[in-house]
Amino acid sequence: MRRSKRPAPGDDQWPNKIRSGSASPYSARHDPDYSLYQSPPPDSNGFHSAQQTPVSSPRATSRQHASGSRQGYHFPIREISDPDRKIPVPRSPDPDPDDDVPYEDTKMLLQPETRPISQEQLVNEVKGIYAGLVMVEKKCVEICQQQAQTTNKLSNEQWQALIALHRTLLHEHHDFFLASQHPTASPALRRLPTKYAMPARMWRHGIHSFLELLRHRLPYSLEHMLSFVYLAYQMMGLLMESVPAFHETWIECLGDLARYRMAIEEADMRDRETWSNVARTWYNKAADRSPDTGRIQHHLAVLARPNIVCQLFYYSKALISVNPFPNARDSIMLLYNPLLEMSSHKGPPVKQESTLSKYSKFDSSLVTAAGILFTKGSIHDYCVHITQFTLELDNHVTRSGSNWKVQGTEVASSLIACMLDFGSEENFLWKAFRTHHDKLNGKTDRPSMDIGHNTDLTTKEDSHRKFWKDNSINTKDFRQAAPAAGDLPDLKFTSADDVTSYILPVWSTTVSIVAGKLGDRNILPFMHLTLAFLWSLSYVPGALVYLENYVPWAKLVLSLNTLSRSGVVDAKIEAKEFPQQQSGTGRQLPEDFPMRGLVWAPYYFPSDFFEGQVVDEDERTLELPSHAAPRAERCLWLGVRLASLNRYMTYNVTTKQFGCTEFAESLPGNASMNTLHVLPPTVERDVSMTDV
Incomplete structure (x- = not known):
């Protein structure tokens, strides 16, 4: 029952x-x-x-008419005597000399005449x-x-x-x-x-x-x-x-x-x-x-329960897709509310303990910090949770092992969504992506963004080459992200610029920690997505310059130089064309599908990359040994492409080594993460009075 x-x-x-x-x-x-x-x-x-x-x-459909036309062909029936019942048995269509029925009676009938409507x-x-x-x-x-x-x-x-x-x-x-x-x-x-x-x-x-x-x-x-x-x-x-x-x-x-x-x-x-x-x-x-519809990602977020990091990934992807789904802003609060109540100690103690025991410190601190940014909550609470996240990150990656290949892409994408303030129209990077697309397509309105489909590839490449030509970019001519003001008790986030300034040092620290795990193949999907995002930023004028101070260029160079080149073809790495190859069951890697549909992804993938030979759905999450070489090729190719900008990185064709430019070495890097350290609580002292 x-x-x-x-x-x-x-x-x-x-x-x-x-x-x-x-x-x-x-x-x-x-x-x-x-x-x-x-x-x-x-x-x-x-x-x-x-x-x-x-x-x-x-x-009746046409198929029903077709089946009905076959009824004209029939077999004569004869009956076999049985004590209890009679069983009709089909008679062979071949003539039998012992039968009394003439053969002409068993011929096929013509198809009934039909009249067109x-x-x-x-x-x-x-x-x-x-x-x-x-x-x-x-x-x-x-x-x-x-x-x-x-x-x-x-x-x-x-x-x-x-x-x-x-x-x-x-x-x-x-x-x-x-x-x-x-x-x-x-x-x-x-x-x-x-x-x-x-x-x-x-x-x-x-x-x-x-x-x-x-x-x-x-x-x-x-x-x-x-x-x-x-x-x-x-x-x-x-x-x-x-x-x-x-x-x-x-x-x-x-x-x-x-x-x-x-x-x-x-x-x-x-x-x-x-x-x-x-x-x-x-x-x-x-x-x-x-693939560009955010509504589908919203549905997948609901099915991701009880994995809160996976839910955060899908909800945020629904908001920063090429065609975002605004209703996800209401649904995502069902993910944030229990954690925010626990953070502010507003819920019942029993419920707080139950919520706390469900998730690891790494998962709960990341999602809670993202919820505070989304709701423009307390800066102090954000600093508390994001500091916990960075402290747990190193050990969490080590403990996760091969699971980090999946969760790493979800974390990287979620941090980028925070950087875009979840698709807020006030966010500088979000507006830059949308405006640049409209410029390439000659549009003034923005009903949708079919980058890579309606956009002429030559126009996109010409715009990219013109911007980075001769390395004549003057930082003073472009806007750059403001540094975070640090832990500010009793104050809340007030704008999209505040959100970006407080997430950038966290993103920088996260990339530095993950990239520092040399020789660990489990970090490569995370690195692949991060490098692809940086390369996509270079297509939007001023976008990469906006956050160049927070990119850990030295850590990226070290990670690329220590990457295993087993099975890697140097000619593919150093070519301008996107390195397409057969890897395992198809030409897509498992992390390509989480990236597909994001607002910045069309600047990275070719327009026909997800057409034709596409990995079967059941095999997309499978990690195969044959993925190692294509994934390394992608990361190295992105490194060579970033080096072609002649601003942050260099690449030696002879030694196959990457290096940092003098300009990149002069950038502050992720030192500003120190400003997010939680301040100790203020201790009030008794005031002593002197008797007169």
């Missing part, structure tokens, strides 16, 4: 968005018996059932379907709104009536999509689903509103919610196969339904984990088709 208990997880597990837009082969895993959910008549309370609108089934008939069909769809949709909206305002318990028959009503609406949408996307439909007819936002309306009124109603009536509605999730899941799979024009939308809907199924599972944790993986699979497929 399933345990009827309302699930405890937070609200961010439940998909709650509305979208329109445009999924992979799919086979239904669940086939519910629809006959169990027939609509009952209205009850004595006046509750209207779904019988007012008969349940419609999807209209005219454009006028198709338009009338679509109009008729839409008229019925609107009526059912209106009824669904009315009932869901009415039930959302009450807390009355519904009977099983009433729940089944509601399921039948919403099933009817889903079938009407299916009919509408099939008719409007008919092979003979005109372009105007094919545009109707987009014009009237039909995918979004189907999700909102046909699925999401009813699922939310069911969710708020848990645990009493658990079985009915399971039935409807399976029903909607099957319909989405059918739409993905029959209406490929909105492939991306169907994939994301399947991911959302899998999240609902995961969230209501408490009896069997293995089932819960299975559905979590199913949802993650659909979202990754959606990310493959829309």
Whole structure:
């Protein structure tokens, strides 16, 4: 028996968005018996059932016609006597001299004559379907709104009536999509689903509103919610196969339904984990088709529980993607709030101890510090947690071993997100990336950023070469990040510039500590992402100059010089072209996918890098021995590219060694991290008075 208990997880597990837009082969895993959910008549309370609108089934598709045409070919049947029953046995189509039936009777029949549908008939069909769809949709909206305002318990028959009503609406949408996307439909007819936002309306009124109603009536509605999730899941799979024009939308809907199924599972944790993986699979497929969309990263952040560092990575990526998802600013607070309450000692002591015991000091200090920056909290609290993070970093990397290959990229990306103030329009680096993209594309507005797709590669390279030509950059002509003011008790962050000035020394110290672990291959994904970010900054005029004082150039040079060159091809390192090669199961490395879609990543990857030969989803996180040489090549190639700027690093083609320029050696480096040390508390002394 399933345990009827309302699930405890937070609200961010439940998909709650509305979208329109445009999924992979799919086979239904669940086939519910629809006959169990027939609509009952209205009850004595006046509750209207779904019988007012008969349940419609999807209209026949071309595949159904094709299968029907095969019925003309049949075999004659003869019966074998049996004491209890008669069993029909197919007779061989070959003539048998003992048979009385002539062979001419067994020939194949001609295909039935079909008449093509005219454009006028198709338009009338679509109009008729839409008229019925609107009526059912209106009824669904009315009932869901009415039930959302009450807390009355519904009977099983009433729940089944509601399921039948919403099933009817889903079938009407299916009919509408099939008719409007008919092979003979005109372009105007094919545009109707987009014009009237039909995918979004189907999700909102046909699925999401009813699922939310069911969710708020848990645990009493658990079985009915399971039935409807399976029903909607099957319909989405059918739409993905029959209406490929909105492939991306169907994939994301399947991911959302899998999240609902995961969230209501408490009896069997293995089932819960299975559905979590199913949802993650659909979202990754959606990310493959829309890599620049931050909304997909937001969904992956919800599934990353209870790994708070991984959650921080995905939430921050949703905010600093090429097309950011602003709603993630609300969802990320579900990650920050418990840690911020513990930091400020506002929560109950028992809850604070429970939260503290869940996570390591490294994880909790990093995420708490990021939360203080995000909420513009206390500077003193930030200094306390970020100092704890830097103290734990060295030992944590050593203890993590190969796990740091994954977590290292998440930490590096999260620190960069803090540097960009999570996509704040006031942040200098964020504005620089957005403005430069608009300049390259000749745009004045910024609805989206398809860097590397719409941007001419020659224009991008010419702009880069012109900026760094002759090493004639004067620091006085460009803005540079202000130094942090140190631990300031009783003061809070007030601007995006404050956030950047306080995270830069932390980022610099983190890079120095990780780069200082010479000979450790587990740090290479972290170094790869960091070097790629620096190279991307060089494409945006003034961006690299803005933070050049905080880049530990000497540590980077030492790390590159001690990097193993086993299997590395020097010609690829020293070439200007991006080093593309087959590595393991494909040409992408595991850390390439976390970088893909970030606002700065298009300046690093070629525009077609994630097309054609792409690593399978199941193999993307696998660390193979064949990854070592390509990863080292990428790091060394990025080092040579940075040396080509002739400002910070040098590269000797003969000795294959890197070096620092005199200018880089004169920079202060990460010495400003000392200013973030926590000040000791002020000790008040008693004032002595002298008797007169």
